[in-house]
Amino acid sequence: MAQQLLEVTDLHTQFFTRDGVVRAVDGVTFEVAAGETLGIVGESGCGKSVTALSLMRLIPQPPGKIVKGKIMFDGADVLKMDDDEVRGIRGNNIAMIFQDPMTSLNPVLTISRQISEALELHLKMDKSEARKRTIELLDLVGIPSAKKRVDDYPHQFSGGMRQRVMIAMALSCNPKLILADEPTTALDVTIQAQILDLLKNLAREFRTAFILITHDLGVVAGMTQRIHVMYAGKIVEKADTGELFANPKMPYTWGLLRSIPRLDERRKAKLVPIEGLPPDLIAPPPGCRFEPRCQYRRDVCHEKEPPLEHIPNSKPDHEARCWGTQQGGWLVDTDWRKEVGDTRIIEEIKQEVAQLPPEPKPGDVPPPPAAI
Amino acid sequence: MAAAVTAQDKRVAELNVISRKQRSLWGDAFYRLIRNRAALVGLFVIAFAALLAIFAPLISPYDPLEQHGKDGLMEPIWTQAFGSKFTNPAYVFGTDTLGRDNLSRLIYSSRVSLIIGFVPVSIVVVIGLTVGMLAGYVGGVVDDFLMRVTDVVYAFPDLLFVIIIVATLRGTALGDAYDGLLVIFVGIAVVNWVGVARLVRGQVLSVKNREFVEAARAIGAGPGRIMRTHVFPNILAPVIVTVAFAIPGAMLTESVLSFLGIGIRPPTPTWGVMINEGFIVFSTTPWPVLLPSFCISIVLLAFTFVGDGLRDALDPRSKM
Numbered sequence: 275m276a277q278q279l280l281e282v283t284d285l286h287t288q289f290f291t292r293d294g295v296v297r298a299v300d301g302v303t304f305e306v307a308a309g310e311t312l313g314i315v316g317e318s319g320c321g322k323s324v325t326a327l328s329l330m331r332l333i334p335q336p337p338g339k340i341v342k343g344k345i346m347f348d349g350a351d352v353l354k355m356d357d358d359e360v361r362g363i364r365g366n367n368i369a370m371i372f373q374d375p376m377t378s379l380n381p382v383l384t385i386s387r388q389i390s391e392a393l394e395l396h397l398k399m400d401k402s403e404a405r406k407r408t409i410e411l412l413d414l415v416g417i418p419s420a421k422k423r424v425d426d427y428p429h430q431f432s433g434g435m436r437q438r439v440m441i442a443m444a445l446s447c448n449p450k451l452i453l454a455d456e457p458t459t460a461l462d463v464t465i466q467a468q469i470l471d472l473l474k475n476l477a478r479e480f481r482t483a484f485i486l487i488t489h490d491l492g493v494v495a496g497m498t499q500r501i502h503v504m505y506a507g508k509i510v511e512k513a514d515t516g517e518l519f520a521n522p523k524m525p526y527t528w529g530l531l532r533s534i535p536r537l538d539e540r541r542k543a544k545l546v547p548i549e550g551l552p553p554d555l556i557a558p559p560p561g562c563r564f565e566p567r568c569q570y571r572r573d574v575c576h577e578k579e580p581p582l583e584h585i586p587n588s589k590p591d592h593e594a595r596c597w598g599t600q601q602g603g604w605l606v607d608t609d610w611r612k613e614v615g616d617t618r619i620i621e622e623i624k625q626e627v628a629q630l631p632p633e634p635k636p637g638d639v640p641p642p643p644a645a646i
Numbered sequence: 647m648a649a650a651v652t653a654q655d656k657r658v659a660e661l662n663v664i665s666r667k668q669r670s671l672w673g674d675a676f677y678r679l680i681r682n683r684a685a686l687v688g689l690f691v692i693a694f695a696a697l698l699a700i701f702a703p704l705i706s707p708y709d710p711l712e713q714h715g716k717d718g719l720m721e722p723i724w725t726q727a728f729g730s731k732f733t734n735p736a737y738v739f740g741t742d743t744l745g746r747d748n749l750s751r752l753i754y755s756s757r758v759s760l761i762i763g764f765v766p767v768s769i770v771v772v773i774g775l776t777v778g779m780l781a782g783y784v785g786g787v788v789d790d791f792l793m794r795v796t797d798v799v800y801a802f803p804d805l806l807f808v809i810i811i812v813a814t815l816r817g818t819a820l821g822d823a824y825d826g827l828l829v830i831f832v833g834i835a836v837v838n839w840v841g842v843a844r845l846v847r848g849q850v851l852s853v854k855n856r857e858f859v860e861a862a863r864a865i866g867a868g869p870g871r872i873m874r875t876h877v878f879p880n881i882l883a884p885v886i887v888t889v890a891f892a893i894p895g896a897m898l899t900e901s902v903l904s905f906l907g908i909g910i911r912p913p914t915p916t917w918g919v920m921i922n923e924g925f926i927v928f929s930t931t932p933w934p935v936l937l938p939s940f941c942i943s944i945v946l947l948a949f950t951f952v953g954d955g956l957r958d959a960l961d962p963r964s965k966m
Contacts, residue, residue, distance in 0.1 A: 332863060357868075365865030372864075377857040382879040391875070392865040443865065 278305040278346075279450055279483050280329070285343035287321075287328045290336065294556040298324040298338075300507035308450065309481040313494030313515070315530065316504035317552050322487045325504070326453045329485075330368055331360050348450065366396040369444035373456040375436035379428035385412070385439055386424035392446045411442040415472060434465035438472065445476065451483045458493060470497060491534055495519065503527050506553050506563040509582060513592040523585040523594040525605070526564045562597065570598050570605055675883075678959035685955025691948035699756040706750035707738075710915045714745035721931055722748070732931075742920070742934050743927055751915040752941055758916040759945065761827070762900040763893040766834035771889055773835065774842025781843070782850025783873055793847070800840045808833035808899060812908050825911040830903060834896045845888055849881035856880075883960035890953035894946040901942055917942050 287299040299321045306312050314322050327333050328340050331352060345352040348367065352360065369392075372378040380388060389411060390404035399407065405424065412420035415438040428436060437457065444452050454473065458466040474497055477484050486497055494501055494515065501518045503511040503526065511524040522528055529548035550567040553559050559566055565575040574597050582595045586606065598605030680686050698705060708714075720741040721730045733740070739748035781792040811833040815821035821829045853859065854877060862876050903909030904918025905925075912919050917938035924934025 330864060332860065361866045361868055363866070364863070365867075370861075370864040372857060372861055374857060378861045380858040380862070380876050380880070382882075383875070387875075391862070391867065391871075395866055395871075440861075443861075446865075 279308040279310075279348060280306040281344075281346040282325075282329070283344040283346075285325065285328060285345065286341040287324050287333060287338060287343075288341050289338045291556075296555045297507050297558065298555060299328060300555075300558075302343075302504075302507070302509055304502055304509065304512070306451065306483050306485060309477075309483055310500070311477055311484040311486060311498045313498035313501040314485060314487045314504055315489065315491055315494055315501055317489060317548075319552055319555075320504045321507040321555075322489075322504055323455050326370065326455050326485065326487055329453060330364050330370060331355075332364075332370075362396070365392045365449070366447045367449050368451045368453065369447070369449040371437075371440050371444045371452060371454040371457045374460045375433055375440050376460065378440055379436055381428055384425050384427055385431070389439070389443050389446055392443060396447045407446070408442075411446055412439070414445070414476075415439070415442045416468075417442075433461055434468065437461060437465075437469055441469075441472065441476070445480070445482075448480065449482060451485065453485045453487070455487045456489070457486070459488070459490075466493070473497065491519075491530055503530070506558055507555055508563060508595065510564065510596070511594040512582070513594075514589060517589045517592050521588055521592070523588055523592065523599040524564075524596045525568050525570050525598065527594075529567075562595070570608075572597070572604065675956075675959045679952075679955050682955040682958060684951040685959075688948040688951030688955065691944060692952065695756050695945055695948075696760060698753050699760045702753045702757055706747070706753045707736075708747040708750045710746060710750040710754040711913050712746065714741060714747070716745065717741050718743055718745040719927060719931060719934075720745075721933055722937075725933075739937060740931075740933050742923060748920075748934065748937055751920060752917070752937060754915045755917045755920060755938065755941070756945075758827070758910060758914065759897050759900065759942075762830065762834070763897045763949075766831045766838070766896050767889055767892050769831065769835040770838045770842055770892060771885065773839040775846055775885070777839070777843040778846025779850055779873055779877070782847040783854055783869070783877065789847075792843070796840045796843050799837070800844075802837065804837045805899065805902065807837050808903065809906075809908065811836065812903060816908070822911075825914045827910060830900055830909060834899055838892055838896070842885065842888055842892075845884060846881060849884060850877055853877050853880045887953060887957045887960060890949065890956050894949040894953075897942070897949075898946060 282305065283303050285299055285302045286297070289296040289298055302321070302325055304312070314325065316322050324333065324338075329345060329347075329352065331340070333340060340353060343353065347363065352363065355363070379385075386405055386408050389408040390399075390401070393399045393404040393407055394401075408424055409420050412424060417423055417435060417438055423430075428439075431439065437460075441457075444454075457473065458469050461469060470493060473484065473486075476482065484497075486494055488494055498515050501511075501513060501515050502509050503518075503524065505526050511518070511522065511527050513522075518527065519531070522531060526548070529546070532546040533548060534545075548567060553563055553566065559576070561577050561579050562568070562571075562575045563579070565571050568575065578597075580595050580597045580600065582593050583600055584590070585592055585594045585596075585599050586601050594600075596605070597603055598608075600606075680689075714737075717734055717737065718741060719732065720734050720737050721732050722740040723733050723735055723738055725740075726733045737747050737749070739752065741747055742751070777792050777796065781789040781796075808830075812821070812826070812829050815829045815832075816826075820832075823829070854872075859872060859876055862872050867876070900909055900916065901918035901921070904916050905922045907922055909918055910916045912923070920938040921935050924938070928935050
């Protein structure tokens, strides 16, 4: 434990809104070792991005606030630092790659000025040094004829290239940890693969720790050593990447896995979406947070929240938050791959939805399915 | 065959080099501005007026205050063609009641107009940017306070407010400084900064929530740096356009005040003062009124053309 680069303990981040307190991150504990790549996976709105922003203390305040918890980075508590100290860490020790490269670059500044900014700020480089380093960085992330392109503006770059620029920015000060918040969501599939490749190589080359945040299990599969699955502000399953794909132990993870298309599926298997929507984080369900949507639920799930615990029949560091798969649970021997799912419950939910009052405008687009 | 391959390789290599000439955003905007014919004409007129103002002592044939007693109320020489007998080739544009040379007075007047156009507007921009950026970026109580002050000033009718300020300060040291120029600066600045402040605040509010500002925060930039290098350049375009329209507004205010007799003190020549003095003899000869009016119109029109051109050039949606 002593060698962990980042230790997050019992982190609570809440947003104080007019409708009530939104518990966006509700008691999250995890750690990242130096040079390790950790994946955080979950649906939209389950607290992944808020977790990442909390690590850098970038939560907009008000309405947001980190209410409780401890974030130890490299032996110092980020939450106890003053503003100057935090600013000294941002970009220097912890860097971030944002989701949408189209909007994350300042349209009126040249690429060189934007990348140089962190260099001048943290490494106290002068203009010409920073420029030289910028060209090196652009070369590194695979921008062709970097020397000519440093003085271009963002609008002269394509989406994939801009994300490469964002990666170059994140790498500029050799940070120990890079948070990549859905780095490939805004890109098309072929570019996605290139960017992921690039990230993987850079992580290996610089021994930078990565936290890769995504809703796409396919993205984390080839990238990460460990995966944490988040749901409704909590971590619901922690496992090594191989273990998680081979032996998942939480019905939510099963649902996620069922809803991604697989190339190696021989039969024409249907994708099974997870029915329903994530819970309202102002008033989360009393028991297990996934209970209302879980097709394996029992009474105990509604009454008591399961702890995040080691699961029998799994590797030692595999933990899940589920009564069913824990010692003596009713799901211990269930093979999720064979279970198509209890269609009865799906039917039930469909009927409930059908009874809801119709949308005000008939021409409206129906709400998107709750698949990830 | 080998030669053909190398030629093709060369061609491919050429294609692979991104060779399009670079143009910055501002360079792009300038290019669009000068492609706009009206704006180009406007720029030339302004440049011409500026040259006249700067080199006024060298260009003007006479001292604008020198009275040629016997040659009062001469008409411009071209009126000779229409049968006017009161012309004198020594005074191309004629003279006023006191026999002062109209041409020299017009040239010297452009000095006051341009100063009135640029100095108070610079004050307006400085105050407006400071207030607007503080209110927009800091938000909260600061925003509320600054915007209520802005609302109060905004509530006054502009011209009336300037007149009140100028009239109240008349006779005091401030009111008489530089022939009344200073108090006009103050008056115009006081009523005009609110528009800029509101505009800037709105722009800052929309820019500060853009993702690149958060990205800047994520690399450790402090609030000052974010305002300076990230927010400011992004709000500049609408501010420039507003300024381009504020300049003729300020000039017009000066002319109106001078025409009403509470602006610049005579004998300092300004176009407004000239109209005011010429008005008395309007039934005898219209030229002392017509000439400065014409100058005002031309210069205001030039600034408006440039303002229009700037608005089109700086609007990112109007790509040419």
